[in-house]
Amino acid sequence: MTGELAGLRVAVTRSRDRAGALADALAAAGAEPVLVPLIDFEVGDNHLLGASLNRLRAGEYAWLVISSITTVRALKQWCEAEGTVLAELVPPGTRVATIGPTSVAVLAAEGIHAELAPVDVQSAAGLVALWPGFPADDGGPDRGGNARVLLPQSNLAEPTLADGLAAKGWTPETVTAYRTVDYPADPAFRLTAALAHSRPEPGSGSYPLLTPAEAAGEVRAGAVNAVVLASGSAARRVAATLSPLPESCLVVAIGQPTRAEAERLGLRIAATAEHPTPAGIVAALAAAVQQSTPSTTGEMK
Template sequence: MQLHDTPAGVLNGRRVLITRSADRARPLASLLSSLGAEPLVLPLIDFERATDQQALDAALDALVAGAFDWLVVSSITTVRVLVEKATERGTTPAALVPAGTRVATIGPSSRQTLEAVGIPVALAPVDIQSAEGLVDLWTAAPESVLLPQADIAAMALREGLAAKGAAVTAVVAYHTVDFPARPELRLAAELPPAVGSSIHSDIRELSPAQTRRELDGGTIDAVVAASPSAARRIAATLLPLGRCRFIAIGRPTAAEAAALGIPVAGTAKVPTPDGIVAALGSVFANEGTIR
């Protein structure tokens, strides 16, 4: 079922740069291709295992022992961590979460990914798919919460849960680094094919030099940034964008881009391929047929 409201043909022939690695870009690339666009990939950020594995393992031991009422998963990358740690322990991701612990996440993509690895989700926002949207769903104190996050995660989720009366145990689950991560530290756990795309062909990946030439030539119509860290990397490595439109996934990414002086042409209201396509469609529909 089509969930986006993109007018027919509006993305046909548009070239869209996705600043993620090919495996993480595949669901969006699949949808763009189905609508006649040409997806391109330029990985700007990558992920490495947490430096303090002892702290992460201790938190997961406590989780398995039933010490937490809630596990809050704020990104798909955290699911990769759970998959990797389960493999290390010779078990399944689902076995890390006892029956008495409920799981919350911030959007449909992470919910789908969690459920694909066997972890049911009890709570996820629908309208405002963000840290703030998740916190708003709790009307009573969520008691004890385990929050595994990136080393650069914003404080909004942790502080919001604490303000609701929760005892929050935050632990660094992974580090966000410039692409490429060091091979020996790269977080590379495979997720089930169900959360990927139906595309079987390779996505075209550009080098930084190729991307610079394409931007200077005006042949890339839009660039998609999935996080504030991606916006910072775009500001550091890709400016000027020329005629290329900047599309942000979520308000935090849009705010970071604006603070860096990058004009934001559109913001995806929901952090899903459909949400991103809807933002792209709105931008190009408003521009008419002028290229």
């Protein structure tokens, strides 16, 4: 796909330590990524989280649901502070579910096998659609009557998972694993745990880093051609700090929930990634560029 985004200056709304894979994928397609970190993450209430994780370790839950890669980082940071590792949190009788193949790979690198994850609709709604009713008749550990499901998540998490599991007869228990905050996070509480699945990004440190005010100026001047929204939280911050975006600035959402939140805020979405991965975002942006390119007749395609 090299060259299909040539000449496009793309704002990536992530901090440098989280933007490497996406920025590199954009650069490989010919774009010029600029980093505009708008949100960051801090640890949640470690006392409450620790109590839930100790119950998990004791085998009190039939399922553990990991609803984001940031959740994995939060749990790993708690484990590092406690002198343990993620794999030791999940006893043999507890099943693990997550929201897509990328999260499955991230968990596998940490020694955790996730046996349930949507492939097509990689979201909370997609996972709920796959979730079995309770009691399950598949020979799983929940046959004994354990309907408890642990959901460590963001303080801003929508109730989609909890409500969906409850509707299927399960007993979801939510706990705040991390808090989503405006960038930058307080250094004393920032999530810093590195995932085993992560790889060094040799080029990621060379991308320009803009403050929201600097980015807003460049957007207004037409110097930023596209903005990538990697979450609903990022959409809210873009609406608050970069709007109004000119019609020529293509906005790409990482998935349908992010698109819905962006549109609720009045942002015009040019494309939505079919899969919430760097390759999926690049493909969506390439399609948006092609759609917006004037044809030989002078009309928009």
